[in-house]
Amino acid sequence: MILIKCPYCGERDQSEFSNGGEAHVIRPKNPGSLSDKDWGEYVFYRNNPKGIFYERWVHSHGCKKWFNAVRNTSTDQILRVYKVNEKRPDLSDFKNTLKSPSGEPLVGSGNFAVKK
Amino acid sequence: MSAINNNCEYISKKQIKIIFDGKTYEAYDGDTIASALLRNNIRLVGRSFKYHRPRGIYTCGIEEPNALVQIISEHNEPNTRATIKRVYDGMEITSQNRWPSLRYDFGAINNILSPIFSAGFYYKTFMGPKGFWKNLYEPLIRRSAGLGKPPKNFRSKSTHQYHNTDVVIIGGGLSGLAAAKKFINTKYKVLLIEQDSYLGGVLKNSNKIKTINGLTPQEWISETEELILNSKNINILKNTLVTTYNFTNHLIALEDKFAGKKIDLNKSELTLHKIRTSNTIIANGHIERFISFRNNDLPGVMLASSFEKYIHRYGVVPEKEPVIFTNNSSSLSLLKTLISLGCKPKAYVDSRKKDNIETEIKKILKDKEIPFFSDAEIEGCDGNKKVETIFIRQGKSFTKLKSSMLCVSGGYNPDIHLFTQSKGLVKWDKNILSFKPDTPFQKTITLGSTSGNYNFKKLCDEINEKLSIFKTKKVSLDINLNVPNKFSIKELWETKKKNNSNWSKSFIDLHNDVTTKDLKQAITEGFDRIEHLKRYTTNSMGTDQGKISSINSLAIVSKMLKKEISEVGTTTYRPPYAPLSFAAIAGRSTYEFYDPERKTSIHSWHLKNNAVFEDVGQWKRPWYFKASENETMHQAVQRESKMLRENAGILDGSTLGKIEIKGRDALEFMNLMYTNAFSKMKPMTSRYAMMLGEDGMIKDDGIICKISDQHFIATTTSSGAPKVLADMEEYLQTEWPHLQVYLNSITEQFSTFNISGPKTREIMMKVFPNIDFSNDAFPFMTFKNFDYKETKIRIMRASFTGELGYEIYIPPKFGLELWEEIFSCGKEYNLIPYGTETMHLLRAEKGYIVIGQETDGTVTPIDLNYNWMIGKNKKDFIGKRSLSRPDTSREDRKQLVGLLPINKKDIIEEGQHIVELNELPKKITNPIKYLGHVSSGYHSPNLNHSIGLAMIRGGKNLLGQKFFVTATGKTKNIPVEIVNPVFIDPENKRLTS
Numbered sequence A: 001m002i003l004i005k006c007p008y009c010g011e012r013d014q015s016e017f018s019n020g021g022e023a024h025v026i027r028p029k030n031p032g033s034l035s036d037k038d039w040g041e042y043v044f045y046r047n048n049p050k051g052i053f054y055e056r057w058v059h060s061h062g063c064k065k066w067f068n069a070v071r072n073t074s075t076d077q078i079l080r081v082y083k084v085n086e087k088r089p090d091l092s093d094f095k096n097t098l099k100s101p102s103g104e105p106l107v108g109s110g111n112f113a114v115k116k
Numbered sequence B: 001m002s003a004i005n006n007n008c009e010y011i012s013k014k015q016i017k018i019i020f021d022g023k024t025y026e027a028y029d030g031d032t033i034a035s036a037l038l039r040n041n042i043r044l045v046g047r048s049f050k051y052h053r054p055r056g057i058y059t060c061g062i063e064e065p066n067a068l069v070q071i072i073s074e075h076n077e078p079n080t081r082a083t084i085k086r087v088y089d090g091m092e093i094t095s096q097n098r099w100p101s102l103r104y105d106f107g108a109i110n111n112i113l114s115p116i117f118s119a120g121f122y123y124k125t126f127m128g129p130k131g132f133w134k135n136l137y138e139p140l141i142r143r144s145a146g147l148g149k150p151p152k153n154f155r156s157k158s159t160h161q162y163h164n165t166d167v168v169i170i171g172g173g174l175s176g177l178a179a180a181k182k183f184i185n186t187k188y189k190v191l192l193i194e195q196d197s198y199l200g201g202v203l204k205n206s207n208k209i210k211t212i213n214g215l216t217p218q219e220w221i222s223e224t225e226e227l228i229l230n231s232k233n234i235n236i237l238k239n240t241l242v243t244t245y246n247f248t249n250h251l252i253a254l255e256d257k258f259a260g261k262k263i264d265l266n267k268s269e270l271t272l273h274k275i276r277t278s279n280t281i282i283a284n285g286h287i288e289r290f291i292s293f294r295n296n297d298l299p300g301v302m303l304a305s306s307f308e309k310y311i312h313r314y315g316v317v318p319e320k321e322p323v324i325f326t327n328n329s330s331s332l333s334l335l336k337t338l339i340s341l342g343c344k345p346k347a348y349v350d351s352r353k354k355d356n357i358e359t360e361i362k363k364i365l366k367d368k369e370i371p372f373f374s375d376a377e378i379e380g381c382d383g384n385k386k387v388e389t390i391f392i393r394q395g396k397s398f399t400k401l402k403s404s405m406l407c408v409s410g411g412y413n414p415d416i417h418l419f420t421q422s423k424g425l426v427k428w429d430k431n432i433l434s435f436k437p438d439t440p441f442q443k444t445i446t447l448g449s450t451s452g453n454y455n456f457k458k459l460c461d462e463i464n465e466k467l468s469i470f471k472t473k474k475v476s477l478d479i480n481l482n483v484p485n486k487f488s489i490k491e492l493w494e495t496k497k498k499n500n501s502n503w504s505k506s507f508i509d510l511h512n513d514v515t516t517k518d519l520k521q522a523i524t525e526g527f528d529r530i531e532h533l534k535r536y537t538t539n540s541m542g543t544d545q546g547k548i549s550s551i552n553s554l555a556i557v558s559k560m561l562k563k564e565i566s567e568v569g570t571t572t573y574r575p576p577y578a579p580l581s582f583a584a585i586a587g588r589s590t591y592e593f594y595d596p597e598r599k600t601s602i603h604s605w606h607l608k609n610n611a612v613f614e615d616v617g618q619w620k621r622p623w624y625f626k627a628s629e630n631e632t633m634h635q636a637v638q639r640e641s642k643m644l645r646e647n648a649g650i651l652d653g654s655t656l657g658k659i660e661i662k663g664r665d666a667l668e669f670m671n672l673m674y675t676n677a678f679s680k681m682k683p684m685t686s687r688y689a690m691m692l693g694e695d696g697m698i699k700d701d702g703i704i705c706k707i708s709d710q711h712f713i714a715t716t717t718s719s720g721a722p723k724v725l726a727d728m729e730e731y732l733q734t735e736w737p738h739l740q741v742y743l744n745s746i747t748e749q750f751s752t753f754n755i756s757g758p759k760t761r762e763i764m765m766k767v768f769p770n771i772d773f774s775n776d777a778f779p780f781m782t783f784k785n786f787d788y789k790e791t792k793i794r795i796m797r798a799s800f801t802g803e804l805g806y807e808i809y810i811p812p813k814f815g816l817e818l819w820e821e822i823f824s825c826g827k828e829y830n831l832i833p834y835g836t837e838t839m840h841l842l843r844a845e846k847g848y849i850v851i852g853q854e855t856d857g858t859v860t861p862i863d864l865n866y867n868w869m870i871g872k873n874k875k876d877f878i879g880k881r882s883l884s885r886p887d888t889s890r891e892d893r894k895q896l897v898g899l900l901p902i903n904k905k906d907i908i909e910e911g912q913h914i915v916e917l918n919e920l921p922k923k924i925t926n927p928i929k930y931l932g933h934v935s936s937g938y939h940s941p942n943l944n945h946s947i948g949l950a951m952i953r954g955g956k957n958l959l960g961q962k963f964f965v966t967a968t969g970k971t972k973n974i975p976v977e978i979v980n981p982v983f984i985d986p987e988n989k990r991l992t993s
């Protein structure tokens, strides 16, 4: 159970929120002008990286507001939250968050020996 | 060989009675089940999991692997640890996993057959043939290998409590109390959590410590507790066990509100504490581990520190003359305790070399003339359901001793369970021969023996240093010891066996009956990774999670693999730390409180009129109304359907979702959300509309009422309402924030009645004499607002049955009154109430679809032949672009058609397949070509034969063709004709009459 900081309400329990998948996937202004391939990619294709991920959340059992968050998917740490109309933070802001290339934490499991 | 009582301040001298396996025993108020049984010289308390071997009490705490019992007087609660469960007068307990009785257990034959029960036995033996697992193996295994019986008619009351604190201290022993002392009268909000009903930990469980700051341990505990209680910022929770350490310092702890008391059925038995904290201090100490030797599971073998805890904490000396077997310096404490009580151990066996053994131990043994074996070990023990003879190996010589108890100490493990749950890293410490916390992942501090510090003299410095991040004063601890300050241990995990027999076993996991031989076998078979080995042998997978043995198994395995223990690593520690009952997790969310029930304003009327209810989402909806006691559902639905088409019927449609859409850009928004075009629609008219996903598939449908370009009311399906509102809100916030639109759920603001049938107009005129219901004044798909008594109502001309119909919207407060008024007016027209099943039948006769029945998330409006609903001239709406994707515009997609049986007596069943074969082959060798499925199938009382709606590949082009529908339990298929899916009134004459 992680804590998520709603930009409107403050820190709340994860159970109050719903995840909305990858952020910054903008609905095309003119879908009719898109090729089948491009439209198909908008509808069906999403990134699912290990490490830094820009994603959408909604405070569904609270203010019902959508917002964006930057989460390290390998540690579940939410590194930044920002409103929908705010600028996407630069990836370089989180350079120091990743202790290993894939984002796998150095610390984080009792089973260290097997991981070597 | 018998137990004696010791004076102890934690046990009241009040005698009570408990019942164990049908016999009554005397106990003291304050006893645990285990201490009470030991007091009565009961050593055999259970049978083991797999081999049904006799087992006794091994420990004195949460780590107990053997002494699990069933509490008859507490809803039959199974698998209760006798070593922590406190007794009360009249408590009734039984032993587990034995038949017919504990002493004569039939399943013990498993022990003789044990060579076939070795590692991986379940995986190797119970493999096929198909169906055998479910019908034969599993029930058999569950009956013979297992724990207690599940409770019956169980209804526990537990509550949940939430905390937000700055600091949580887990463990109220010496370290925890000293840490808490630092926070007295500070700004920090602190929660001190202790599993026992008394604070003090090692101070009350042993005589390791003589004095602290010049006070006896008991005086120091009392003084400290009082200081803490007087400090407003610290709260103490006793009888509370922290079971879980989650991410972001979230802890879960279980409090037993009735420890040592008979449960009061009117009060909450358990409290589950959900704690969010900034910092966690883990000071829950250590757990003693055992040593594996031949028959190390016999009743009478007990951990040395547990034996000592029974003396100090529970005032019972389980045996006056036990044999002590140790590989470390800590057992001096037990030796001194026994001597001070005038008891004399039968022998003291220390695996350490004589030179390495503390002088004080040697002096006591010499003075008291206790047989002393250094550089020696216990080879094994024998006896019938109890320890009788003990074999000591010293070099090449063996000594045979008679004793009924054997106290074992294999060293101490820091209790790292919670620390590793928090994702902290642990590291192997050669000095204590155990894993200890290394790098924390969260804001976690470990203190005292949890951190691997076994040196009491260094505790004070450790606490002051590690807690220096807090603004607190220094604490001082001047500790005077009864045991050597320096911990000394010699590596010893398993002793050598003299000879082999099937009866004698050297156990590594007492709970799951895993022997050291099983570990060897698993490694031989290639399971050399610790996580694989654990699952293959089930080592440390019991409810005790191998608390006294898992490190031993790592050590034994690393020796076999010729690796360092740190290379082998530990298995993953997962919550909970100790089993916690589902009742505690569920809290108040049980039975009727599990999921709220939503009832309409007419619910009481439905009850009075024999409605049978159906759950639609959280709603209770009348499914059908029983006209008489013996009427079946089929009869009721046939009757309701026929009556409605002849006269009139009314349905409580209050559960339909209703969303109000308002604002400057409401029209543009609705045009984007729904497939239909709303621009040219006149105010005060309504339209059947559909909502798609971006993939072009139907998500929901409903009727849209247009009040003006700035104001719409949309209805949704009963269960789809929250999702539709959430989707609308999402698009408004994320994609079209420039649109000025406000959404509001008004589902519960209106009771809704759907009245339809040929006599409807007459009934409506009688209920609302001032309203003109003529076709010209009130045409199909229009709506109007009216004043009605002291409220306002909205009436819409619409129908889901295909008959003339109206929908009435009224505030719920007046709903029931109007409903009853309609019935009194409708009586002369034979108005009937009908339920959802009749609604489904009638709409199927008319060829109307139901979301989730005809559609399943892969159906477009084109598949349903609903092209007329698509606003083709609209530039954009959700899902429009997808309707022209190659896959969505395929000709051979499954499309909606109607089915008629060629033999009118045949019944078309819902869910059956449509095929080309008139009969299924006896033996199916090749896949049978599948054309589609029946999505709705009913017997139509108005046509007097079966009808069906079906989704068939390329169905639109198959009208008039003949196919076959499969039937339950038959190889002969039903011949059907593909027809237009509208069976009644295709010209809509009734609808618009």
Ligand SMILES: [Zn+2]
Pocket: A006, A007, A008, A009, A010, A059, A062, A063, A064, A065
């Ligand atoms: Zn919020």
